[in-house]
Amino acid sequence: MKGRQVVLGTLFGQEAAALVEDGVLIDLLLSAEALTPLAPGAICRGVTDRLMKGQGGAFVRLPDGWTGYLRDRKGLGEGKPVLVQVTGVAEPGKAVPLTSRLIYRGRHVLVTPGAPGVNVSRRVRDPETRDALQSLGETVRGARDHGLILRSIAAGAEPTEIAAESAQLLDLADQIGAETVGPPELLLDAPGAHEQAWLDWGDPAPDAIEKGEDSFERCGVLDAVDALLSPRVVLAGGADAWIEETRALVAIDVNTGADNSPAASLKANIALARDLPRQLRLRGLGGQIVIDFAPMPKRDRGTLEQVLRAAFRNAGGEVTLTGWTAMGLFEMSRKRDRVPLRRLADAVAEGL
Template sequence: MKGTEIALGRIGGREVAARLVDGRIEDLALEVAGLAPGAILRGKVGRPVKGVGGVFVTLPDGESGFLRAPKGLAPGQPILVQVAGVAEPGKALPLTQRLLFKSRFAIVTPDAPGLNVSRAIRDEEQRAALTALAAEGMRGADESLGLILRSVCETADDAEIAEDIAQMRRLAEAVLADVNGDPELLVDAPGAHELAWRDWGDVDRVDTSEDALAVSGALDQIEALARPLVDLGGGASMLIEPTRALIAVDVNTGRDTSPAAGLKASIAAARELPRQLRLRGLGGVVLIDFAPFGKRDRQAVEQVLGKAFRADASEASLAGWTPLGNFELTRRRDRQPLADWLDEVADG
């Protein structure tokens, strides 16, 4: 269908949410086992790791997390942390002390005071009204608590926004007062359906029917994402293959042997790559072997790649060209790899 649609369903008994624009998946949320990004926990500070600038943190059920650049922490000290990403196999969960209490309309930010309204809302009268609503909702709160009102507030009812602010404030205050004790999960990460409601804003249609994933075409697209080959049109393609050390991307022109084929395929790959990495849940070091083109065109390809990643929600850092003519970048691991998730579902 045309427009923006959210399809909610299940695969293997686990929640799945797909956000589609004109029938093409643009984002995907999956229900994962264990601690997921966004979960808030009480942990216990462990030993520091020399040379890395961080400490291990003991979490509930014997799990371990890693906190970078901690300040003023002592071994054995209880600490509030939030899961910041997905761990590589055999490694500790990445953690942060910068907690965010996030809901559909409001985000409460401990240790980041101030009242802020999303820049996507540009009407000055509405911004002023929302700022007043935020001030009223945070009246009497600790000065260390900040608040962000999200872009979806633009079309929301004031009463809904006020209730959301009140709920997030109460949750934040309760958690921040519960720092002492053994390791414990205090706020679980949202499920896939809840995350879609919370983070994907207003859409034209939400399909909650039993066959929503199949009817929307999301199911077929998810199956295609489990394969390395990506069709770029015009016979061009790229292969995305995760290894233990990095994500290898190989761009090919196919049967097109024209002088501009390599540049056309590489630009198409640069535009599509952020979406593919996001949907496949891939992060870490990414090494791209673009199709052949002249060195004079490197800047054009890099500009397209930079623009594409700036539009992506995940943090990415473009390192540049290697001596062998490949391109390197890093992308934050913010979700479980789709292939691993599908394997878990298949195993039951």
């Protein structure tokens, strides 16, 4: 189907949502229940367990016996409660990644306690619309010590709808902000995959919303997921790449296939670079990433880097493109903010 589709269904018996554009799977949201009860976005009251001197962080006791790691230990003391938000899915045997900078997400606004001010998304370019949203945000926020960010979708929403959602989130931030005493406790659960899709995929508005038990099969999502569960990525011209996760890093290898022309390597490398943000996002991969591009002259490295930077510029997520090693490998890192698709499939299979 041409156009933008939001597909709501289930995957591996878990709630899931898919974003499809012109028949291509662009994004995939998964429930993390099979891996952890503390999914990215959950807000907890934790208790500082141990300060890591020299590393600038602290281990935090969380609900249900889980342990988290908070990188910023400023103002913390051992045994003291602290409000934290889960930022990613922990690797096996490692602590849950946390932040003390809480964000309350809505469809039209974000509320940021401790970061006062009203800001409007840069994607809203019309000056009159920006001024109207700025004024509305300042009126709703009032004298509260919370920040308010108006998302781009707010430009087309009714002021009453924006104001109602803002007031609700501000009240929630006040309520949770007062929960500073007590043992570890889950204060706000992370949104499910369907709710997250409603929050994040409304701008631009989808051309269709598909639901039902067979929605993933009917819309071709299951076929796309099967391809993602394989390490092999098929590229144009007979080239391919292999994306494999190890405990230490994600390793990627690019091959030209049967094409022996002088430009084959650069073409294969550019094809992988353009699709890499989507592949990592859909597979839920992050951390340290090392790419062994197909052999090419050093003079082509600059061109390839430009393609990589352009591909990741609007891809979302925290990405750092480090550069080339002495052995000709390319290093980068991506924040682990997604449920790893392969690990979720294995966890569900083991539980059956």
